Amino acid sequence: MRATSQDTAGGVRRTRNAAQTREALLQVASRRFARDGYASTTVREIADEAGVNVALISRYFASKEGLFEACLAAAVTDLRRDAGDTSLEAIAPSIARRMVGATSDGGRLPDTLLLLLRSSGDEHVDNVRREFLQSLSERMAAASPAGPETLLRAQILLATTLGMALLRTSMSIQPLAAATEQDLLGPVSDLVDALLAEKR
Amino acid sequence: MRATSQDTAGGVRRTRNAAQTREALLQVASRRFARDGYASTTVREIADEAGVNVALISRYFASKEGLFEACLAAAVTDLRRDAGDTSLEAIAPSIARRMVGATSDGGRLPDTLLLLLRSSGDEHVDNVRREFLQSLSERMAAASPAGPETLLRAQILLATTLGMALLRTSMSIQPLAAATEQDLLGPVSDLVDALLAEKR
DNA sequence: ATGTGAAGTAAACAACTGTTGACTTAGTCC
DNA sequence: GGACTAAGTCAACAGTTGTTTACTTCACAT
Structure with a gap:
């Protein structure tokens, strides 16, 4: 054998x-x-x-x-790739899609977001991670009408995305863990609108 | 000496x-x-x-x-305590307040939320953790007008809260990490309204 | 003041961790 | 077909981990 x-x-x-x-x-x-x-x-x-x-x-x-470090680099590369369209309307569908792991590369991509939350303890690698999260939030902020709070609000949206990935993949909280892309699109769209669309 | x-x-x-x-x-x-x-x-x-x-x-x-396990029990007890007022209007201020750690018990409480995201690997303890997160989301859902998606939306709000705690405390993403309770109240209120207030 | 039990200490343990070096195997080019 | 090199194996290493055991020291009731 x-x-x-x-x-x-x-x-x-x-x-x-x-x-x-x-x-x-x-x-x-x-x-x-x-x-x-x-x-x-x-x-x-x-x-x-x-x-x-x-x-x-x-x-x-x-x-x-x-x-x-190599895993992190692969995750960053992958996330950069499908963050091409940075229009405001594209954000919610993109988040919903990524949440269910329906991406180009194989099946390991629901875990991609989670990796950004994990620390190895090494200072240099942790900086790469933080800087990438920072740039992610800045890209989302750039897609929405400028305002004094825009970056803060984009970071709150990023927090939602990462939190959802955590509660779904790592904690299996139901019904969130079993929600389909369609189930998520509505709530996430409301959320994006509330945070980024119009200034108060 | x-x-x-x-x-x-x-x-x-x-x-x-x-x-x-x-x-x-x-x-x-x-x-x-x-x-x-x-x-x-x-x-x-x-x-x-x-x-x-x-x-x-x-x-x-x-x-x-x-x-x-003892740390987790203390965190659960603490979180249960100040989740007394479960009205819809109380949720956003409560989240903003907890995020900056201005709570009754000493200074260790910005970390309380983070603890719920950490796993020891023990199955029993992990179940306690998951069940508590579940009950937290159910309590938030109960405070808002009933709808088919309510629980899912409450869990997304919970994801935001936990994600914010992570990005602030563990990752020091600016300006989120330095935001004051007042800075957070506006965006979080918008978010709660969008997710829980009115059904689409 | 003193003895007694609780509070704290020190050192050693076995198991597990990441890493290394010498070794063996297999694919490929002449 | 036979070397030569890259790919894979094996076992041992030094350090770290959680835990225990036998011991010492202090606080307090008597």
Whole structure:
């Protein structure tokens, strides 16, 4: 039964292939880091779930910290990609869509937002994270009519988005966790309007 | 210089006093667990910051897990207390007030909300946490005009509240982190109105 | 003042963590 | 077909973790 190829989490067979192994580690690690946090996740768990030897984490990513940094970079890249349309009307549908994980890249993207909330403790990596969240809020603010409170309000909307991801994925609060994209679109649209559309 | 009494984090002197020691541990642990998470926080750090011997954690709370459970119980008790007025108009001011930590009990209460987002990994404790969040959202829903989406909308509001606490306390996103109670009241009120006031 | 139980201390424990180095295996080019 | 190199394996490492045990010290009732 023991063949020269191994089983990954998805059950797909692999022959020796560095790129594929790297990607498998990234995918598993992103999910575990996002769901359980950095400190709770051990490199052995990640390696086992990816069907890969532990030592390869150090080889491909230098360290656990390096692996986390790579996960974060992938998440940032992905989020930047579909934040292309920054019109006010596009924000609510975009949030609702991302919340249910219906994005271009595979199935690991409901966890993408969660990753931004997880800290490794490393100061440099944490700064990357904070600066990206800052730029996300600034982009949302730029899409709405200018006002003295605009950035603050955009950050509150960002808080909602991250909080929803947390309550859905990590805490399974019902009915929020089971809500479909359509279920969410109404409330989220109201929310965007109230926060960003017209100044009081 | 070494006297019979010790220095706590607050600089207050203590003589041997079990209740005081227990309380010091609870206070320090609540803050650390809330800010850094369960796994990242070591019992030695907690004990040192509280000016207390590590072994006393096991003595007073049986285990690190027990200490976390006690912190969570204290947080739940506190949150239940000032959720007395459940009228729709009271929700926004209550959220704004809690966000800046201006509550009855000392200064550890900006962290109270964060604690609800931290997991110890223990299934039983995690259930307590989830059920309490559920009841919080149900209470908010009960304060607003009934509708098919009411609970979902209340949970989105809860997501906002928790997300704001995270972005403020744990991530220091500006200007959100520095916003005063007055700064927050306007946007949060708009948000509550949009989510809960009138059905679409 | 004094003895007694509670409060606090110190050191050691076993288990687990991330990381490393020497080793083996397999794919590929001549 | 056979080397050569990249990919993967294995076992051990040093440090850290939560917890326990035997011990010391203090506060308070008598």
